[in-house]
Amino acid sequence: xxxxxxxxxxxxxxxxxxxxxxxxxxxxxxxxxxxxxxxxxxxxxxxxxxxxxxxxxxxxxxxxxxxxxxxxxxxxxxxxxxxxxxxxxxxxxxxxxxxxxxxxxxxxxxxxxxxxxxxxxxxxxxxxxxxxxxxxxxxxxxxxxxxxxxxxxxxxxxxxxxxxxxxxxxxxxxxxxxxxxxxxxxxxxxxxxxxxxxxxxxxxxxxxxxxxxxxxxxxxxxxxxxxxxxxxxxxxxxxxxxxxxxxxxxxxxxxxxxxxxxxxxxxxxxxxxxxxxxxxxxxxxxxxxxxxxxxxxxxxxxxxxxxxxxxxxxxxxxxxx
Amino acid sequence: xxxxxxxxxxxxxxxxxxxxxxxxxxxxxxxxxxxxxxxxxxxxxxxxxxxxxxxxxxxxxxxxxxxxxxxxxxxxxxxxxxxxxxxxxxxxxxxxxxxxxxxxxxxxxxxxxxxxxxxxxxxxxxxxxxxxxxxxxxxxxxxxxxxxxxxxxxxxxxxxxxxxxxxxxxxxxxxxxxxxxxxxxxxxxxxxxxxxxxxxxxxxxxxxxxxxxxxxxxxxxxxxxxxxxxxxxxxxxxxxxxxxxxxxxxxxxxxxxxxxxxxxxxxxxxxxxxxxxxxxxxxxxxxxxxxx
Numbered sequence: 001x002x003x004x005x006x007x008x009x010x011x012x013x014x015x016x017x018x019x020x021x022x023x024x025x026x027x028x029x030x031x032x033x034x035x036x037x038x039x040x041x042x043x044x045x046x047x048x049x050x051x052x053x054x055x056x057x058x059x060x061x062x063x064x065x066x067x068x069x070x071x072x073x074x075x076x077x078x079x080x081x082x083x084x085x086x087x088x089x090x091x092x093x094x095x096x097x098x099x100x101x102x103x104x105x106x107x108x109x110x111x112x113x114x115x116x117x118x119x120x121x122x123x124x125x126x127x128x129x130x131x132x133x134x135x136x137x138x139x140x141x142x143x144x145x146x147x148x149x150x151x152x153x154x155x156x157x158x159x160x161x162x163x164x165x166x167x168x169x170x171x172x173x174x175x176x177x178x179x180x181x182x183x184x185x186x187x188x189x190x191x192x193x194x195x196x197x198x199x200x201x202x203x204x205x206x207x208x209x210x211x212x213x214x215x216x217x218x219x220x221x222x223x224x225x226x227x228x229x230x231x232x233x234x235x236x237x238x239x240x241x242x243x244x245x246x247x248x249x250x251x252x253x254x255x256x257x258x259x260x261x262x263x264x265x266x267x268x269x270x271x272x273x274x275x276x277x278x279x280x281x282x283x284x285x286x287x288x289x290x291x292x293x294x295x296x297x298x299x300x301x302x303x304x305x306x307x308x309x310x311x312x313x314x315x316x317x318x319x320x321x
Numbered sequence: 322x323x324x325x326x327x328x329x330x331x332x333x334x335x336x337x338x339x340x341x342x343x344x345x346x347x348x349x350x351x352x353x354x355x356x357x358x359x360x361x362x363x364x365x366x367x368x369x370x371x372x373x374x375x376x377x378x379x380x381x382x383x384x385x386x387x388x389x390x391x392x393x394x395x396x397x398x399x400x401x402x403x404x405x406x407x408x409x410x411x412x413x414x415x416x417x418x419x420x421x422x423x424x425x426x427x428x429x430x431x432x433x434x435x436x437x438x439x440x441x442x443x444x445x446x447x448x449x450x451x452x453x454x455x456x457x458x459x460x461x462x463x464x465x466x467x468x469x470x471x472x473x474x475x476x477x478x479x480x481x482x483x484x485x486x487x488x489x490x491x492x493x494x495x496x497x498x499x500x501x502x503x504x505x506x507x508x509x510x511x512x513x514x515x516x517x518x519x520x521x522x523x524x525x526x527x528x529x530x531x532x533x534x535x536x537x538x539x540x541x542x543x544x545x546x547x548x549x550x551x552x553x554x555x556x557x558x559x560x561x562x563x564x565x566x567x568x569x570x571x572x573x574x575x576x577x578x579x580x581x582x583x584x585x586x587x588x589x590x591x592x593x594x595x596x597x598x599x600x601x602x603x604x605x606x607x608x609x610x611x612x613x
Contacts, residue, residue, distance in 0.1 A: 038439075040516075041434045044433055045431050045435075045446070048492065049431075049446075051427060051483070055483050055486075056487045059465045060453070060456070060460070062464035062468070063463060125351060135600060136363055137362055138600070139363075142593065142596045143593070145548055146548045147546075147585040147589050150567060150571065150585050151582075151585065152365075153571075154368065154582065160383070168385075169385050199607065202604055202607060251455050257457070257459065261549075284466075284553060293464070295459075299457060300456060307454070307455050
């Protein structure tokens, strides 16, 4: 028990969690023993595989089938081949949503990484009340997306929101957070960063704790400035954490739903529509479910690419060092 | 120069530190930054609480109030009187509890199989299961909606429970934890004639208490906060969970932020309390699973 827990703590202190592929090693088993435990394994895996089979793999395959069918309000009828995908390619709203998703990801991911690393360095240094500050930064992570988004609506309300009231008091003029596309986009980015920075800090803190203090001491003796130490020691040495976070943040940003759905509903116009909200809109508002399934398949493929990149990256990192 | 001196002094007498003015300035700057960041992170929550206890006149007024002009429970009376907030809270408790028990149990079993049992196709099945970990609900929602409709459970708690319990993230954590249990321990039990089930119940499970704590906390958090799937699976306002209730309230009340914030505050309180009580487990679990 004690050996066990210390092993856990050690591995949390040494960087990002190892990926599934990285930690997986197939153990060769003797044939007879293997046969014997296949029965036991079926018993242990069974409940899970039934649950996953019915409620995950079946819908996944079904979604693919639906995407090749015609929509008629509720059910689907008749095969139309790639018709839904052809529509997709010619649909300006789809491309607008894809572009918004990409822009949103390209803005939020580097900012989350930079803020996360900056805060991790700060919270790793000597600081009174460090524990309290860390807790405050973690806290948004556990608050529901919908409560966070409603807080965002409250803060950024154009006429009664506190942000505009403060700006008005400061003589800076108000910002049209709800009626202008770029401002609405900015408000979503701010809320996303508020949610996301804690997770980035957690991973970077674990990465920083794996760096030997002697390296910094040596750098100081060589006369390296704080900035040089950060640039040439910290940044390269937390590289594995950065890679892990990069993929996690991309997947998160790519799939962000609650915040946008509640704060802007994709508006004004289509200025904050992203792929996941557009898929929902087609599936359950306009009830064009086959088309929604096709968008879902596109989202699935992109997600799969990023998941695969992460596994490969982790595996090669492990074999190299 | 001063830094080099302290570093050298540090190697001789580790506890004595001479603080130069530059170092003092830097530590003050760090503290000021930390305080500013802390205030920015806390302001939205402070504001939620303030609005939840403010009379509605404060909310719609164009004047700047940084705290309630008078503290009132009016908004809480609205959500409990006009809206079924207590029912929604109860629904969230029931749904979250059932999903958590179900998913943690099956994931522990599967994690043990992947960690300690040899069987054909293990690597393939494991990869297959894990490849679904990051799939968002928007990929599956249309088919899942038809599935629960066909099964005749659309609109019931079961429509939320089963698809939500079919989650692979716990398998990954469970496997990673159980694989660290020494094989010798299990071999010894096997020598004594214990079967696989007995080994799991008597040896593995008692060692898994920290794992179970992490899995339970993360699942409770995740399911309590879940929004997109319950939004599709539920239709009757009496059966809504808190997140769906919040959206419903927003639809009904629009700009009456007082009532909305009162319900939002009610909905986040259990998770925030849990987080503050078990922060270490939360942070470890989030860092290791990568989910939020």
